[in-house]
Amino acid sequence: MVTHLVQTTLLNCNLEEHDIDQYKDQVKEIHYQLENSSNMTGWIDYPLQNHDELFKQIQNLKNEICAKADVLVVIGIDGSFLGARAVQDALTPYFGIHKNGIEVIYVGHHMSGAYMKQILTYLSDKEVYINVISKSGGTMEPALAFRVLRQYMEERYGEEAVHRIIVTTDPEKGLLKKTADLAGYRRFEIPPNIGGRYSVLTPVGLFPLAIAGIEIGQFMEGAKKAACELKDPDLANNHAYQYAVMRNKLYNKGYSVELLASFEPSLKKFHEWWMQLFGESEGKERKGLFPTCVTYSTDLHAIGQFIQEGSPILFETLLHFHDIEGDYIVPYDERNEDGLNYLAGRSFNEINATSKQGTALAHAEGGVPVIQLEMAKLDAYHLGYLIYFFMKACAMSAKLLEVNPFDQPGVEAYKKKMLELLNSSQ
Amino acid sequence: MVTHLVQTTLLNCNLEEHDIDQYKDQVKEIHYQLENSSNMTGWIDYPLQNHDELFKQIQNLKNEICAKADVLVVIGIDGSFLGARAVQDALTPYFGIHKNGIEVIYVGHHMSGAYMKQILTYLSDKEVYINVISKSGGTMEPALAFRVLRQYMEERYGEEAVHRIIVTTDPEKGLLKKTADLAGYRRFEIPPNIGGRYSVLTPVGLFPLAIAGIEIGQFMEGAKKAACELKDPDLANNHAYQYAVMRNKLYNKGYSVELLASFEPSLKKFHEWWMQLFGESEGKERKGLFPTCVTYSTDLHAIGQFIQEGSPILFETLLHFHDIEGDYIVPYDERNEDGLNYLAGRSFNEINATSKQGTALAHAEGGVPVIQLEMAKLDAYHLGYLIYFFMKACAMSAKLLEVNPFDQPGVEAYKKKMLELLNSSQ
Numbered sequence: 112m113v114t115h116l117v118q119t120t121l122l123n124c125n126l127e128e129h130d131i132d133q134y135k136d137q138v139k140e141i142h143y144q145l146e147n148s149s150n151m152t153g154w155i156d157y158p159l160q161n162h163d164e165l166f167k168q169i170q171n172l173k174n175e176i177c178a179k180a181d182v183l184v185v186i187g188i189d190g191s192f193l194g195a196r197a198v199q200d201a202l203t204p205y206f207g208i209h210k211n212g213i214e215v216i217y218v219g220h221h222m223s224g225a226y227m228k229q230i231l232t233y234l235s236d237k238e239v240y241i242n243v244i245s246k247s248g249g250t251m252e253p254a255l256a257f258r259v260l261r262q263y264m265e266e267r268y269g270e271e272a273v274h275r276i277i278v279t280t281d282p283e284k285g286l287l288k289k290t291a292d293l294a295g296y297r298r299f300e301i302p303p304n305i306g307g308r309y310s311v312l313t314p315v316g317l318f319p320l321a322i323a324g325i326e327i328g329q330f331m332e333g334a335k336k337a338a339c340e341l342k343d344p345d346l347a348n349n350h351a352y353q354y355a356v357m358r359n360k361l362y363n364k365g366y367s368v369e370l371l372a373s374f375e376p377s378l379k380k381f382h383e384w385w386m387q388l389f390g391e392s393e394g395k396e397r398k399g400l401f402p403t404c405v406t407y408s409t410d411l412h413a414i415g416q417f418i419q420e421g422s423p424i425l426f427e428t429l430l431h432f433h434d435i436e437g438d439y440i441v442p443y444d445e446r447n448e449d450g451l452n453y454l455a456g457r458s459f460n461e462i463n464a465t466s467k468q469g470t471a472l473a474h475a476e477g478g479v480p481v482i483q484l485e486m487a488k489l490d491a492y493h494l495g496y497l498i499y500f501f502m503k504a505c506a507m508s509a510k511l512l513e514v515n516p517f518d519q520p521g522v523e524a525y526k527k528k529m530l531e532l533l534n535s536s537q
Numbered sequence: 538m539v540t541h542l543v544q545t546t547l548l549n550c551n552l553e554e555h556d557i558d559q560y561k562d563q564v565k566e567i568h569y570q571l572e573n574s575s576n577m578t579g580w581i582d583y584p585l586q587n588h589d590e591l592f593k594q595i596q597n598l599k600n601e602i603c604a605k606a607d608v609l610v611v612i613g614i615d616g617s618f619l620g621a622r623a624v625q626d627a628l629t630p631y632f633g634i635h636k637n638g639i640e641v642i643y644v645g646h647h648m649s650g651a652y653m654k655q656i657l658t659y660l661s662d663k664e665v666y667i668n669v670i671s672k673s674g675g676t677m678e679p680a681l682a683f684r685v686l687r688q689y690m691e692e693r694y695g696e697e698a699v700h701r702i703i704v705t706t707d708p709e710k711g712l713l714k715k716t717a718d719l720a721g722y723r724r725f726e727i728p729p730n731i732g733g734r735y736s737v738l739t740p741v742g743l744f745p746l747a748i749a750g751i752e753i754g755q756f757m758e759g760a761k762k763a764a765c766e767l768k769d770p771d772l773a774n775n776h777a778y779q780y781a782v783m784r785n786k787l788y789n790k791g792y793s794v795e796l797l798a799s800f801e802p803s804l805k806k807f808h809e810w811w812m813q814l815f816g817e818s819e820g821k822e823r824k825g826l827f828p829t830c831v832t833y834s835t836d837l838h839a840i841g842q843f844i845q846e847g848s849p850i851l852f853e854t855l856l857h858f859h860d861i862e863g864d865y866i867v868p869y870d871e872r873n874e875d876g877l878n879y880l881a882g883r884s885f886n887e888i889n890a891t892s893k894q895g896t897a898l899a900h901a902e903g904g905v906p907v908i909q910l911e912m913a914k915l916d917a918y919h920l921g922y923l924i925y926f927f928m929k930a931c932a933m934s935a936k937l938l939e940v941n942p943f944d945q946p947g948v949e950a951y952k953k954k955m956l957e958l959l960n961s962s963q
Contacts, residue, residue, distance in 0.1 A: 189838035205656070206656065221800070221802050221889075222889040222892060223801055224884055224886035224889065225862060226631050229863060232632070248875065252834055255867060258870055259867070290874045367848055367850045375649055390842060391838075391840070391841075393843070394840075394842050394844070394847025395842065395847060398848055399843060400848070406647070408678055409615075413816060414812060414813065414817070414820075415817075415947065416948050417816040417819070417828075418820070421824065422823060422825050424794075438650030441684065446719075450712070454681070459648050462677075462959065463650065469953075469958050473951040473953070477950060519842045520842075521842040521847075522838060522841050525900070527895075528895035529892045532894055533891055
């Protein structure tokens, strides 16, 4: 018997076993379509392949960088940014830096002039390495940031700059590949058949995460476990497909917004990675659930009112990790002016988990369908699993919606308008 | 002639002048209802009142705290947290601390045990003051955090702790008021007729912001200007009411999500304040636009696909500041491997503004209604104005929806469930 790492339960979804079962054949058909396709499906078996060489290369670079630098600046946007940032935030301390890594900061994911100016000041008293990540090199935000930082590194380090710039890009083509060849930068390769939002388990995510102190071996082990377990074409055994079917069913019932919620604030960026994965994969042909997210209990006091009693347009996906490293026990206070002595001796995480239970019950009673996704522990292994789980669910979900999970034609529209405006004002 | 500080324009909203005008009488009626009500409407005239004494008290405390502490820890949740945090993030540097203030960090807005443990370690080598903000003192998240930090301060500072804890609470009643009296803590008062999400212009926001280095005099001046200008009952002259009417009209046309977007990442928390204001004020009786937010251009590559081509359920409110402090000029590079020399000499903020224009055009052409809100400058004065603008628009908008802008009955549901669970597990 398979014990699933992601436990899926439903509250108030009004879904019968029959509602799910009826997808069985369609799911199996799509499963084999995806398995047998070679069109941007490289991520499906990537964790099952041997990456010993890659891990060795990353470890060697890590040893060098941790010895010679205080900070790694990662230049990237979209799929070349959100995944690494998400996992880093989830697994590094709220204050300060992970004991097994150095500081990793991000630029090139927007075009704020204030941010660009300030980051250069910030770097001035630190030793720096750069990792620029772009499949093509043609996206404006990271290209502009790299133009600035490349010159900065060359002025500051002279000939040594070439050793302090690491490029992650397509193995064969693109502007950035050409630049790397001309300059002689060391390179990591982005597999051509893996798109940005499915790339966090490749060097796109692995290298920055290693530098930030994350155990990428464990991270990949989790993904590998998921890639094995979720290869099962049978809906009854595949929790990722079950999640895809549940959200498709709720969408067809008329819900238009899926709200991903969790109770650990370090998961905020992980939510944003999830939003991009589903929003960019499904939001086309005037279809798709609008993906959005909240972090509780902060947002229970902010957006909770709307969830409980506002327009009945949304369902909630509650993501919960049972074991979170670091906790604090509520102290006894003989004054008891706050009336909270009945909680003395319990831990914050324990009370937080109760708050999660209370929220699920209250929202379900308020008429909101709730999907609960539970995992044992918030660590690299489980996040690796969960990332693969969501990617697999997303590909299935988009296919159920009859849209292409792997393109993003709508993102080009604003780029085109912007270029027209920039060129006309020359 | 009044020159409005917030410029409102519409793209692709299919709203005729007539659609707006027809609200004229209803708006005037609600305006006078609000003006003449004494039920939680204290925020309407608060900026017009004399606050010399309050500002003097804040300045004195600021002098003391900046001399004796490295960090102010603010304990609060919801309306006692989001406003100050929003303005602080918008107006302090991306890296490091404002030159006119000290570090201000927040706790008690959630129940993560990891965060609580880490914050105490973080504080161990810094001199600390505490500001605990709660109208009642009865909300669990800040009450638990205060219980921990109060004991921490007493153990660390002994008798001096009483001088290092500042309380912001109701002037007469509540658990926290009682504690402040018993212990002899210095106090700021939250006016009883101003609710949490309308309180950032009171000591709730003013005190932490002053410590963080924000010019709260300018901030209040901006709010005062808004309180004067937006007292006009005539829809034709009142841009806040126009915004309220536009969103009501779009809601009635069937849009269910309002997406607030801007191009400066420091505004992320400001968006969250806005989400809370509108979500908690309007989301009741199964009504209301679901408020959500994005920061561009990061999210143009993430959620932009959905906006451009996904389910047609949303309209976009683009918030833009023309002048943002700090900028960087794109350098010329003779290699021009990235092909971007045509942008050399232009500034990042200029290109970012063009990206804003391109986005508005692309989304409008894609069929998304766009409301543009433009302000001259991102500074304390203009943010003070904008905050008041949104509060006035929100009260009007909720009244147009025929719900109470000032209550939040749905927030109690999860609290009740949580307490039941906590008590049953004793």
